[in-house]
Amino acid sequence: MFAAPAVAVFAVFMFWPLIKVVWISFQKTSGFGIARWIGAQNYQDIMADPIFWTALANTALYTLLSVPLCLFAGLAAALLLNKKMPARGLIRAIFYMPAVISGVSSALIAAWMFNEDLGIVNRILGLLGLDGVAWQSEGLPAMLSLVAVSLWIGLGFNMVVYLAALQGIPRQVYEAARCDGASWWQTLRSITIPSLAPTTFFLVVIGIINSFQVFDIVYVMTGGGPGNSTTMLVTYAYSTGFEQRQQGYASAIGVLLYLIVLVLTVVQWRIGRRRDTA
């Protein structure tokens, strides 16, 4: 009974749309007029679509780069800000601010920062006597600019979660280690990082899910270009669904994205469970 509101919200806003998207993915429809049932044709077309595979590879690359970086930076920031220092609250707030600001606003700011001609990043490089980087016209720099922005946006969330977890580690364990003469590095490696394992697991799963669904910063900063070098699964689904008005095809991409994230999560979960029971 108490769960009824939550179940209702889940059913209306999550479960029903999921069923609907699966249903639409078997249709040919522009969203208007009469939809035509075409069976698995959308899925067959996707398998032969080179842009889909490029988008999948780009999304995987983006995930591989951004998730570990965000984890590492979040942990480093949490360790630093877990100590007593001046203006600690202000610095924590500054780190967390990008996570609060809307993704589109952050991406708009980043788009100007990484503008090849007018952006502050290339201007600073110029002041240092370095050549500007082709953030918008070459594939790899464009991808790196997205990873940099994802780090900026994602760091704060990881930091806050790690901070909470750090404060849950019993002080006595550190005191015992200190009595045994453990160095800072030994304490970090043997106490802190193992104690944070469940948190790291949580952040890895959330990070992978978020990275596979990256949309706003790509849409605003690169539009998926140059070429298709930063086209991601969700930007491709958006483009086919709302710009090309192939909503059945876009739904099929959405369903595949769901399955990919589901498989990755299950694999992660099994690995985590096996390690814990070993």
Place this chain on the structure above:
Amino acid sequence: MQLNRRQFLRTAIGTAAASSLAACGGSPSTGGASADTLTFSVWGSDAELGSFNAVARAFEKQNAGITVKVEQLPYQQMRSTLDARLQSGQGPDLFRVTYNDIGIYSSQGVLQDLSSAIGSQSSAFDDALWAGVQFEGKPYGVPHHTDTTAVLYNKEHFAKAGIKEVPATLEEAWTWEQFLEVAEKLKAANPGGAAFGVNWQQFGAFRWFNWLWQAGGTALGADGKTPALDSPQAREALALTKSFYDKGLMPKNMLVKTNNSPDLVFPSGKISMAFVGDFLLPDLSTRVTDFEFGATFLPRGAGGAATDLGGNAVAVTTQSKNPDAAAAFAVFLASADNMKQFCEKTTVLPARKDLADRHLDYAVRPDLMPVFQQQATTMPPDLVKLVTLPGFAGVNDALVQHLEAYFAGGQSPDDTIAGLTTALKKAVAA
């Protein structure tokens, strides 16, 4: 941090599903909810919004009991937002629509036939624009205005490059060769910058067709149905436009998929010439503060001069609670007086024949508007027909994909032409 993995997994899967679907959905609105309130969805600059609101207030005065709510949507999201609303039966009463996009809406039955509302006024509109709002012989929109592209140039850069003569009439417009010579001079005189930027980004990708028509080419054959892109003229236009990037005449970060359009960069002085629509003059006049700028014509190729059909119509949806009042407001927007005022304030061109020869007192840079007015006379009729096909949005999307791949992704001209030809076939069949 203690987590129950089973519970967490369930939550994570649910989150993944919800977020995946969020990217594929739209949010409904309450547009068109009441019979005495008309919701008019538009995108636009401050000047355009001000003009729409002024006409709305005048309509309310003449039609007691009717309120017109001018609702602003971001241009980039206009199409997806409207589509989502129309699909869920929550469409606005009226909306602003490009001539390129009206076909998809009219062919899918979400627009009102405006024949009776427009009545005898049908002959008042420019023939090409009137043809642009037709579907199966009936008008599904009221032509509101048109606009077109011309070239703005930085006078300081021109002086520095020693370029003293700038074409002042259509007949004097630079040939492609002359244009490239001018561009090379500008590039040499302004190190670190590029000579020009062309406005074929995203929804404007169809403006690449200007170069095809200038080359003497066409996209569809004489029957208006058979793709005719596989031609020497198309290859010539492709080669020329790719050379803009290869020679460093156009910034490499101003490709087709990007948001980085010439009007955004021109005020910085990083490009010396910008291909822009006249509707951008109010905004550019405010943002260009460091130099004087003038306007000249698009270059012409072996096939002569050609420019694109820009501008917008106003359409009434079948979901309007008060379709008669909505249609009356659409017609009111396009009356001679209201259209004249809108054009004067927003520096666009009228869609009515009776305003074509009248003096318009443009609020911003009236000295430049004659260039755009003359350039507008070079819209090829078959290009106008092409861009108003119901399936043309698919051609524009194919241009975005294939031009980007051709300019920056190493795609061959053959594959580019083949990809565009496929999109043209789909557009004709739509």
